[in-house]
Amino acid sequence: MTATPTAKPTLTFWQIWNMCFGFLGIQFGFALQNSNASRIFQTLGASMDDIPMLWIAAPLTGLIVQPIVGYLSDRTWTGLGRRRPYFLVGAILASLALFAMPNSPVLWMAAGLLWILDASINISMEPFRAFVGDQLPVKQRASGYAMQSFFIGVGSVVASLLPWLLAKFGVANTAGPGEVPATVHYAFYFGGAVLLGAIVWTIATTREYPPERLQAWDEAPPIAPRARDAARMRATALAWLVIGLGFVAAVWTRGWARELYVLGGLIAGYGVALLVRTMMGGATSGFANIMDDLYDMPPTMRQLAVVQFFSWFALFAMWIYTTGAVTQVHFGSTDPTSAAYNEGANWVGVLFAAYNGFAALAAIVIPWMVKRWGLRTSHLINAVLGGLGLLSIAVIRDPQWLLLSMVGVGFAWASILSLPYALLSDSLPAGKMGVYMGIFNFFIVIPQLVAASLLGLMLKLFFGNQPIYALVIGGVSLIVAGLCVLRVREPAAHAAAAVSP
Numbered sequence: 001m002t003a004t005p006t007a008k009p010t011l012t013f014w015q016i017w018n019m020c021f022g023f024l025g026i027q028f029g030f031a032l033q034n035s036n037a038s039r040i041f042q043t044l045g046a047s048m049d050d051i052p053m054l055w056i057a058a059p060l061t062g063l064i065v066q067p068i069v070g071y072l073s074d075r076t077w078t079g080l081g082r083r084r085p086y087f088l089v090g091a092i093l094a095s096l097a098l099f100a101m102p103n104s105p106v107l108w109m110a111a112g113l114l115w116i117l118d119a120s121i122n123i124s125m126e127p128f129r130a131f132v133g134d135q136l137p138v139k140q141r142a143s144g145y146a147m148q149s150f151f152i153g154v155g156s157v158v159a160s161l162l163p164w165l166l167a168k169f170g171v172a173n174t175a176g177p178g179e180v181p182a183t184v185h186y187a188f189y190f191g192g193a194v195l196l197g198a199i200v201w202t203i204a205t206t207r208e209y210p211p212e213r214l215q216a217w218d219e220a221p222p223i224a225p226r227a228r229d230a231a232r233m234r235a236t237a238l239a240w241l242v243i244g245l246g247f248v249a250a251v252w253t254r255g256w257a258r259e260l261y262v263l264g265g266l267i268a269g270y271g272v273a274l275l276v277r278t279m280m281g282g283a284t285s286g287f288a289n290i291m292d293d294l295y296d297m298p299p300t301m302r303q304l305a306v307v308q309f310f311s312w313f314a315l316f317a318m319w320i321y322t323t324g325a326v327t328q329v330h331f332g333s334t335d336p337t338s339a340a341y342n343e344g345a346n347w348v349g350v351l352f353a354a355y356n357g358f359a360a361l362a363a364i365v366i367p368w369m370v371k372r373w374g375l376r377t378s379h380l381i382n383a384v385l386g387g388l389g390l391l392s393i394a395v396i397r398d399p400q401w402l403l404l405s406m407v408g409v410g411f412a413w414a415s416i417l418s419l420p421y422a423l424l425s426d427s428l429p430a431g432k433m434g435v436y437m438g439i440f441n442f443f444i445v446i447p448q449l450v451a452a453s454l455l456g457l458m459l460k461l462f463f464g465n466q467p468i469y470a471l472v473i474g475g476v477s478l479i480v481a482g483l484c485v486l487r488v489r490e491p492a493a494h495a496a497a498a499v500s501p
Helices: 013-020 022-043 051-055 057-074 084-103 107-135 138-168 182-205 211-217 230-254 259-280 286-295 299-329 339-373 375-393 399-416 419-425 430-440 442-462 468-487 492-499
Strands: none
Touching: 013 107, 013 138, 013 182, 022 084, 022 107, 022 138, 022 182, 057 084, 057 107, 057 286, 057 430, 057 442, 084 107, 084 182, 107 138, 107 419, 107 430, 138 182, 138 339, 138 399, 138 419, 211 430, 230 259, 259 286, 259 442, 286 430, 299 339, 299 375, 299 399, 299 419, 299 430, 299 442, 299 468, 339 375, 339 399, 339 419, 375 399, 375 419, 375 468, 399 419, 419 430, 430 442, 442 468
């Protein structure tokens, strides 16, 4: 009989590689979705005004699915393990959705398949975040999340370029009205196979520790419940509900953008959920437990929520407005039918592939940075590099030099996908790692919805509808995110490593 080690064992490089390899498949699915879904929607007859509302289902799906999957995976133990059953189910469903989506005959089916695809990817992705916390001791978690960032970068570059590469090999890149080109068909088929194969590789090569062993190795302090005052909680719930409904009424009466309905609905929905929880009293259920965990989230998570808000607000500003900014400022055109505009739009595709490539390289450097300077200082440096990268787009005039801007953005992107999770995981008990990683997704989705809802209004009111200023706002936001991380407590293992000779 083998004695159980008194501390969680460290893993080798290749064990961490195998553990994170499934993220290559997950990112393949996300990148194909991000770069081709709008193309499929427009092919099937969607107007540009319809695209934001068709897309908004994706972040909303993650907002709902991830906490539920995290809560369930915390309480799962089967012959396949704790998190791996969710990897497998999500991978199978996502692969089927990837195979089906380019074959959609009508718009509503494509929109429904996007929803299914995003939900399925989230079923696999959320437990992967908790998986690193389960498998690795504190001192190795930054390396584990950096490895995930590496696979995210590689998967994004290859999947985003796949239709273009297929066209170069002679696959048809055009089709008749209402038909999706063959390049997109084959890219999605290949992506479905990669997604399933990569996740199966992780399932087959990585074992899981049983819950009782994780409990024995738990390095995080227990989460102390916050004081409950039923009357105060009801008042808070009603305040959120009234604010949300008032915002929805303002959108309706003033004719604001339709996307703002979602923001108002989320505010009102949180008020309703909190009100329902107060009415349940001491009753226990999955819903009650998730709401209680949200209310009791540890201080580190509350501090990181601010960091995440400014980080993802900046990223969404970049994703939405870089094409408009670069085509206008660097290629001198706002006419989507002009050669200059389309040349600029193609260059933006190259820039986006570049920052993902730089992120893959940054993921190799980040563990060294953490060892040298610790988690907080490393994330501050990377976020500032990203902020300066976005700000430089407003200054640089030669579009070729924008590749230099993408170096900073790549370092920030790799850091955002790794170091906040390393900071968070140290404060989470093993029994709640999944549900809190799911709740942490709130602070990714909410800033994206805020950015989608408010940035356009800000540009219209204050910046003459010039998209370059959205990138300036994003650059400032990333620098603020970096400064905010200094408020977060450094895990003892990383802090000690950073000051050791």
